[in-house]
Amino acid sequence: MDWVTSLRLSELRRSLRVRIIAVLTAVLTTGAIVLGFAAWHSSSLAARQAYDRLLSGGAVQIAENIYVQGGVVTVDPPVSAIATLAAYDLVFYKVVDPRGVVVAGYDDLVSDADPVEIRAGVVLEDGVYQGEPVRIASLARQLELPGTNSWTTIVVAQTTEARRALARDLTLKAVGVIAVMSVLALLATAYAVTLALKPLMRIEREIASRRPDDLRPIAAEPPVEIRNLVQAIDGFMQRLSERMAIMQRFIADAAHQIRTPLAALDAQVEILIGTPASRRKAETVKRIHERTAELGRLTGQLLDHAMVIHRKDAAATAAVDLNQLAKSVLAKAVPLSLPREVDIAFVPAEPPPILNGDAVSLREALGNLIDNALRHGAHSRLVVTVGDVGGGAWIEVADDGDGFSAPVTELLRPFAKGVNSSGSGLGLSIAMEVAQAHKGSLTVSRDDGMTRIRLELASS
Known part of the structure; x- marks a missing residue:
């Protein structure tokens, strides 16, 4: 990676726009993942409840079609109920009379439901049948038969592929909506950040287009959030303008003041060069000494004045x-x-x-x-x-x-x-x-x- 690329990456890391968009992207991504898991959980629950109602309804319809004929439990399977369940998945059922004899359905279909609980209503459970995961509904119905045990057990099982497909479909749709909304939110934020930074860009252009000696207050109207910053910049430029004016005036005056003793000193030196050794030469040397002392004092005071001006605020x-x-x-x-x-x-x-x-x-x-x-x-x-x-x-x-x-x-x-x-x-x-x-x-x-x-x- 060359230094130009490193410089650009450093500028991007310092960019306010990039920081805001990066933070928002992280927040939206995290939120989308959390919402995706929530959508999957809700979709799975909704699919299970929907198919559980169908399964429970099928078990109840089969129970309602059980009757006693000639002292024997007989079942007339409701074709419509079984067809409704079979339209989505494979369906298995069995009916066991009070003697424990399977009078209809699959003999090897087993339910682990509590016999006491199924007498109160439909009991649902997960299981495996013929190597496939199934959802099992168990129900008991009391018939008018001689003897102490007159309960007939109905067990209905349905494979779970349809409900998984429904949960998957609902999850994908929800995740699609979440993704679209996240992208729209990110685009809206990027646009909003660009729009919000436009006043800063106007201020930047105004300052960049100025001459070095143009220290007027910024004319562009700043947003409320950076008004104090702009006022601080204006105040700084005003102080800088005052300091520059003082220094410019001081330099101009100093240049003017130094020229006079230098010119006088130069004149005295010329006189000294053209004068033979005499009393006049001694007087000229004395004047040169006085001019030199005056120039030294002036230079010292000029430096003192510059130092005082500099230390005034610093x-x-x-x-x-x-x-x-x-x-x-x-x-x-x-x-x-x-x-x-x-x-x-x-x-x-x-x-x-x-x-x-x-x-x-x-x-x-x-x-x-x-x-x-x-x-x-x-x-x-x-x-x-x-x-x-x-x-x-x-x-x-x-x-x-x-x-x-x-x-x-x-x-x-x-x-x-x-x-x-x-x-x-x-x-x-x-x-x-x-x-x-x-x-x-x-x-x-x-x-x-x-x-x-x-x-x-x-x-x-």
Whole structure:
């Protein structure tokens, strides 16, 4: 068996239509076999009852034609009754008078019926006569004869071929009806399954005919049974569309933002190449270093932003101690040396707030807020505070800088920068993405000469 055949067999095993039809075929086959046995049993019983009535009636008619003449038991066999029985099978009978003498019929025809029971009515039994299976009817009739024993015994036997033939005929007819009904039921089911799967085929064709970027909801009307499935697919495509839009916008913005420092770096390198060794060359090298650092920082923040977007729905959450997280981020985010003297403080919450979240994303968000405050805000003071409120917690970064030179709503957009800012414009955007991923928000305020950026997080 080649791999193509194996693949087709595997697809058939996974086919919903094939599974339904296979299960129904097994059920119908089992039911047909059971019904066939039931039909055979019922047919055999019906044939036996029908022929037993004829046999009993024949025995009664023979008994009614027995009389006493001259003190001797005499029988006048009813020709019609015997002819009726003989029309279907071989018939044998005998009549035994009260003395035990066979006055008519076959001497060797024997019945095992109880003499007491046959006096009450016809007794039927199975037997063998002349090597043939027979059905035997025994009956006793009391005659007016002198003496204590005045009972005459009548025994009638009939071969069973006719009743077997009748049972066979009835069984075959019943099995034929069962087979036809089973085939019709199977065909109807196959048609019904095909008809029921047509909406799925329409949905399949609609999705297959779409362009890769067409993530609109499915237009085909689904059956009630798969409506939730289609709604789940629509919801998934909507989330995928939103994620793709974010990533496309991010890639476009990133490409635009990276071109600027690269162009500036290229220009500085060209100046450096054409400049002789002098003070100007040292200044050019310094600018190249600054541009390289700027480009490295931008690349790092671009990667951080992409990571935050990816982890927004994919990362598993775990219990996070915000005091410990803020303390460790602050220790790593503050460089060993700063161009100016800055007083840095950390104010933890008591008791420490614990909530479910993505520790990696939270570190990136807080690290960017602290870095922004040190680079573009704080003159001499920076304070990181952790707080706990009902239903959530917050981390605040405050500095004594001059505040923002552009509206906060503008600065929260990716790559948006203040008028005099030389940053990448991604720090606040990263923090906003992380806040939204934790069902929280990012708020900016200014009071007591301090600019405060608060990362609010929900307890979920």
